[in-house]
Amino acid sequence: xxxxxxxxxxxxxxxxxxxxxxxxxxxxxxxxxxxxxxxxxxxxxxxxxxxxxxxxxxxxxxxxxxxxxxxxxxxxxxxxxxxxxxxxxxxxxxxxxxxxxxxxxxxxxxxxxxxxxxxxxxxxxxxxxxxxxxxxxxxxxxxxxxxxxxxxxxxxxxxxxxxxxxxxxxxxxxxxxxxxxxxxxxxxxxxxxxxxxxxxxxxxxxxxxxxxxxxxxxxxxxxxxxxxxxxxxxxxxxxxxxxxxxxxxxxxxxxxxxxxxxxxxxxxxxxxxxxxxxxxxxxxxxxxxxxxxxxxxxxxxxxxxxxxxxxxxxxxxxxxxxxxxxxxxxxxxxxxxxxxxxxxxxxxxxxxxxxxxxxxxxxxxxxxxxxxxxxxxxxxxxxxxxxxxxxxxxxxxxxxxxxxxxxxxxxxxxxxxxxxxxxxxxxxxxxxxxxxxxxxxxxxxx
Amino acid sequence: xxxxxxxxxxxxxxxxxxxxxxxxxxxxxxxxxxxxxxxxxxxxxxxxxxxxxxxxxxxxxxxxxxxxxxxxxxxxxxxxxxxxxxxxxxx
Numbered sequence: 001x002x003x004x005x006x007x008x009x010x011x012x013x014x015x016x017x018x019x020x021x022x023x024x025x026x027x028x029x030x031x032x033x034x035x036x037x038x039x040x041x042x043x044x045x046x047x048x049x050x051x052x053x054x055x056x057x058x059x060x061x062x063x064x065x066x067x068x069x070x071x072x073x074x075x076x077x078x079x080x081x082x083x084x085x086x087x088x089x090x091x092x093x094x095x096x097x098x099x100x101x102x103x104x105x106x107x108x109x110x111x112x113x114x115x116x117x118x119x120x121x122x123x124x125x126x127x128x129x130x131x132x133x134x135x136x137x138x139x140x141x142x143x144x145x146x147x148x149x150x151x152x153x154x155x156x157x158x159x160x161x162x163x164x165x166x167x168x169x170x171x172x173x174x175x176x177x178x179x180x181x182x183x184x185x186x187x188x189x190x191x192x193x194x195x196x197x198x199x200x201x202x203x204x205x206x207x208x209x210x211x212x213x214x215x216x217x218x219x220x221x222x223x224x225x226x227x228x229x230x231x232x233x234x235x236x237x238x239x240x241x242x243x244x245x246x247x248x249x250x251x252x253x254x255x256x257x258x259x260x261x262x263x264x265x266x267x268x269x270x271x272x273x274x275x276x277x278x279x280x281x282x283x284x285x286x287x288x289x290x291x292x293x294x295x296x297x298x299x300x301x302x303x304x305x306x307x308x309x310x311x312x313x314x315x316x317x318x319x320x321x322x323x324x325x326x327x328x329x330x331x332x333x334x335x336x337x338x339x340x341x342x343x344x345x346x347x348x349x350x351x352x353x354x355x356x357x358x359x360x361x362x363x364x365x366x367x368x369x370x371x372x373x374x375x376x377x378x379x380x381x382x383x384x385x386x387x388x389x390x391x392x393x394x395x396x397x398x399x400x401x402x403x404x405x406x407x408x409x410x411x412x413x414x415x416x417x418x419x420x421x422x423x424x425x426x427x428x429x430x431x432x433x434x435x436x437x438x439x440x441x442x443x444x445x446x
Numbered sequence: 447x448x449x450x451x452x453x454x455x456x457x458x459x460x461x462x463x464x465x466x467x468x469x470x471x472x473x474x475x476x477x478x479x480x481x482x483x484x485x486x487x488x489x490x491x492x493x494x495x496x497x498x499x500x501x502x503x504x505x506x507x508x509x510x511x512x513x514x515x516x517x518x519x520x521x522x523x524x525x526x527x528x529x530x531x532x533x534x535x536x537x
Binding site: 064065067068200203204266268269271272273275276283287291292293294297300301302303304305306307308309310312313316318321322324325326328329330332338339342343345346349383384387 | 465473478480487490505518519521522531533535536537
């Protein structure tokens with residue numbers, strides 16, 4: 001048995017308690033010699049993999065085998081990485097805890113009674129629990145950064161348009177990006193280099209010059225201007241999280257960064273605007289699941305209406321139903337201007353505020369999550385309280401800017417993450433600053 | 447009209463083409479007013495001044511043919527006749 005094959009067996013055994021994977025691959029040696037040769041990766045189950053079951057953690061796609069690879073998967077295969085399997089997540093990426101999965105919740109490797117965050121919780125738990133070297137996640141309102149923070153790993157949401165969404169099964173398509181999740185900043189930068197590539201099959205993909213992120217990890221940070229919005233430390237922020245994040249900011253200041261506290265008043269509207277837009281887009285994007293062309297198909301129905309409604313009754317979980325209905329409401333006649341259009345205008349307001357801040361500062365810093373990882377089941381019956389978990393992450397998706405979560409401390413062995421945001425397509429600045437945080441904390445990169 | 451704004455779960459389940467159980471309907475009717483109240487936070491935002499809307503532009507590509515995966519896509523269709531998806535009557 002090869003080293004990889006025996007490790008794969010260990011991973012399958014370990015997965016029984018963590019439930020990071022929904023489907024394992026048939027292990028094959030890669031024919032490509034590339035930058036990721038010998039490395040293993042877990043792929044979030046919202047990303048299409050040719051010949052490998054892709055469920056979106058939903059009963060709707062229980063037996064769906066995509067006929068094509070997402071662009072990011074084609075790129076990764078050329079780099080020689082071994083795909084171990086498809087990682088658990090909240091159904092169709094709708095959630096912040098990976099409890100809304102039709103295949104059972106993922107458990108946080110740091111404490112099996114707690115959530116790993118979501119929606120890319122399986123991806124984060126796979127990396128944190130040593131069930132993969134890397135992972136890919138997708139982030140619509142914090143779905144990479146939240147589980148990265150809760151599992152104590154590095155996770156980056158790229159600028160909207162940097163990474164092709166071709167083959168990512170859509171939830172909130174104007175907000176989401178596929179992004180890298182890894183044990184440290186170097187690995188995260190390496191994976192980003194491998195997946196950021198222009199692709200004309202995603203019309204929102206931007207054809208920029210490629211950047212070698214790994215080459216910019218030791219740039220000097222003296223004089224770097226850091227803005228700390230007070231709104232990120234609002235009501236509901238755990239004092240332990242606040243202290244850990246501020247301790248890190250203070251250390252960056254002593255390394256030569258210039259720190260200033262600021263206010264971004266529009267941030268307080270970001271969560272409401274985000275959910276209205278994401279749910280509206282979800283109601284439209286998930287209309288494709290009609291049970292006719294692929295996915296769940298429940299027998300004979302008297303007409304199309306009955307077939308459609310019946311398949312969605314059994315195919316979708318409760319959170320997906322809730323979001324589709326709220327989105328349908330926000331787009332319906334009589335409410336469209338009051339909710340959807342208003343949310344779009346607020347989105348522009350927030351985007352403009354961020355642009356103004358980045359004309360004066362290089363980075364915005366705050367906590368990734370307002371709290372430590374919560375217990376499984378704690379917020380499951382209270383959707384609004386679950387939505388509130390995303391309060392600090394959604395504004396980056398509304399503005400389309402890059403944002404990364406880096407481990408900055410822990411409390412009773414539960415990880416705490418610090419969030420760094422920069423201007424559009426300036427991933428290298430937050431990766432460099434993230435690397436500095438690892439150096440300060442004495443973490444060695446490869 | 448009641449002061450408490452809400453969303454009629456039955457009406458929107460029909461519009462969304464999702465059949466709900468009685469229990470699901472009850473839970474949603476209970477949760478929707480609270481969620482809607484939170485969304486109404488946006489009514490406080492003054493958007494009377496001119497806000498730059500995001501600059502959007504069309505993206506075009508050359509009209510050249512590429513390999514099709516139509517046959518592979520048809521492979522996953524649950525019910526079909528020849529190269530057509532077979533469905534129930536519309537009405």
